[in-house]
Amino acid sequence: MMLFYSPIHGFIHKVLVVAHEAGLWDKLEFVPVYPVKDGYSISAINPLHKVPTLVLDDYTVLYGSQTIVEYLDDNSVSGKKLYPNNKQTRWDALRRLALADTVFEVTVIMALERLQSPPRDTVFSWNWAKVVRSVDQMEEDLKINFKDFDIGHASTLHALSYLDRQTKRGLHKSIPEDWDWRDGRPNLHKWFSEAIKRPSVTSHFNKEYVGDDTAEFCQKKIAEVLKFQGRSAPEKFTSHSVDFVPPGD
Amino acid sequence: MMLFYSPIHGFIHKVLVVAHEAGLWDKLEFVPVYPVKDGYSISAINPLHKVPTLVLDDYTVLYGSQTIVEYLDDNSVSGKKLYPNNKQTRWDALRRLALADTVFEVTVIMALERLQSPPRDTVFSWNWAKVVRSVDQMEEDLKINFKDFDIGHASTLHALSYLDRQTKRGLHKSIPEDWDWRDGRPNLHKWFSEAIKRPSVTSHFNKEYVGDDTAEFCQKKIAEVLKFQGRSAPEKFTSHSVDFVPPGD
Known part of the structure; x- marks a missing residue:
């Protein structure tokens, strides 16, 4: 593949x-x-x-x-298998997948907005509130689901590490420079510290x-x-400088 | 529920x-x-x-x-069941679900950008190219999968009807006023005309x-x-005028 x-x-x-x-x-x-x-x-x-x-x-x-x-x-x-067989567990994993995927998405939106001149302040106020509430929810979720590693956790890892990367760079003047999702979220912190040691992450x-x-x-x-597929290749490399998308979805 | x-x-x-x-x-x-x-x-x-x-x-x-x-x-x-049991059919339905969901998402992005003063032209050039390629792909997909109605089709309906709504309002000066996804896409046009007659849509x-x-x-x-859930309701309605999200995900 x-x-x-x-x-x-x-x-x-x-x-x-x-x-x-x-x-x-x-x-x-x-x-x-x-x-x-x-x-x-x-x-x-x-x-x-x-x-x-x-x-x-x-x-x-x-x-x-x-x-x-x-x-x-x-x-x-x-x-x-990261998708649980048990239905109730599956829906919860998918919910957490959606939560983390959206945290990633809105962080991408803010990271891109930072590059604009001038950036629109509302983009940060709209999305930052979501990020804070969502990491609070992740802390809650980790209190009761610490042992397994499912698709929701894989996405949570993805979102939090990207959030680390972007908050350390400084997203916007409205977001405290030393903000760290770990502060006040001990379960999430502990879980993340363990999870990044998995071979699937260290790879x-x-x-x-x-x-x-x-x-x-x-x-x-x-x-x-x-x-x-029986189709022809494009004749030449197309410039896609105006066809930018965030590197992930 | x-x-x-x-x-x-x-x-x-x-x-x-x-x-x-x-x-x-x-x-x-x-x-x-x-x-x-x-x-x-x-x-x-x-x-x-x-x-x-x-x-x-x-x-x-x-x-x-x-x-x-x-x-x-x-x-x-x-x-x-809109999620196919057959695995190969399922992955194709999920691919078309992702395609249509993204068409909806980028159309929402453009619709919101239209409200900004001034709107950023690049938002339209970036996203419009995706919309055109995607409806071309939908036309291709409909050539071989016309009879069943699966989760990919449900999302395609959603995306195309929203696209109708927004293009008729005029998205941006760079997009032709009379643009219609139906033009040059007879399979998609025919399929959509039938699909919106389903009771699940007319409802x-x-x-x-x-x-x-x-x-x-x-x-x-x-x-x-x-x-x-054993939690308290917020004391009063919070104003979320700065916490806007597109109405859908």
């Missing part, structure tokens, strides 16, 4: 954690995509031009991070990508997918 | 269609929420302050539209909400949930 993904340092990709937990790490060919840079458009195989995008061995293309993680988990060869957390991350490589892999 | 949702005319809520297809329409108590108006904050029960939010009969709160629709479908009493499509849609009613229902 090919995984078109963002190798940017400091992201914990939910999909990478799930792939590793499922024992599928070695079956993945990683194709780095830098959606904001010219030449990396993957829109020929995914109209949304978003990562992650997963190409199966029969060249079926899957997108939507929630589609991809469920697919990987369903095809687990490790014996581990990539704080590691630089090693390999070919050029636009040429990315487009070569896309051409391979299109060929097997 | 209580469904906190947006009753705004012209939205086809994926979750409403799924609830109806599942035969659960009559089991739902609808609680209208206008997230942009003061007094309608539902953050006491959903830290994301987003609709849809579903409260089960045991007062478990579910959020994330994909969590909610899967829950409703799993509890179908109609005999119909609410283009109908005004009838009932109590005041902030007081919304807060009364929230207090009921909190009481059963």
Whole structure:
């Protein structure tokens, strides 16, 4: 399988954690995509031009991070399953998945807004309140669900590590410089400190990508997918500097 | 069950269609929420302050539209299931769900940007290209999957009807005034024309909400949930004019 993904340092990709937990790490060919840079458009195989995008061995293309993680988990060869079989547990895991995915999304929105001149203050007031309430909810959730590691936890890891990365950079003047989601949330802090030691996290957390991350490589892999789908590759690399999307969904 | 949702005319809520297809329409108590108006904050029960939010009969709160629709479908009493049992069909349905949900999301982003002064042109160029490619993909997908009605179709309906609503209002000067996703996409056009005749759509499509849609009613229902969770209701209605979220996720 090919995984078109963002190798940017400091992201914990939910999909990478799930792939590793499922024992599928070695079956993945990683194709780095830098959606904001010219030449990396993957829109020929995914109209949304978003990562992650997963190409199966029969060249079926899957997108939507929630589609991809469920697919990987369903095809687990490790014996581990992050989607609970018990229905009640499953709905709770999916709720926490939605919670964390949205924390990630709104943090991306604020990180992008920071780059605008001038940034709109309301973007931060709207979204920051959500982040604070959501990490409070995560603290509550961790009080009663500490032992298992499910898809909700994989997403929580992803969201919190990205939140770390962005709050340390300083998001906005309205957000205290020394704000840390760990403060006053001992369960969440303890859980996160343990969770990042999992092999599925250390496999990539704080590691630089090693390999070919050029636009040429990315487009070569896309051409391979299109060929097997009986379609032609684009004649030349398209510039997508105006087709920016956050590197994740 | 209580469904906190947006009753705004012209939205086809994926979750409403799924609830109806599942035969659960009559089991739902609808609680209208206008997230942009003061007094309608539902953050006491959903830290994301987003609709849809579903409260089960045991007062478990579910959020994330994909969590909610899967829950409703799993509890179908109609005999119909929108999540395919066959795995290959399921992944394709989830892919189309992700496609349509993202079309909806980026259309919401553009609709909100239109209200800014001045709107940022790049928001439209970034997102509009995605919309056009995605409706092209929907046309392709409909060529081979016309008969069944699955969760991907429910989301496609939702996205296209919202896109209709917003393009007819005029999104931006860069988007042709007479643009219509139907043009040049005969399969999608034909499918949509049939699909909106389904009882699950006519149940609410283009109908005004009838009932109590005041902030007081919304807060009364929230207090009921909190009481059963053993928590206190907020002392007064909080103004959330700076806590705006798009009415849907």
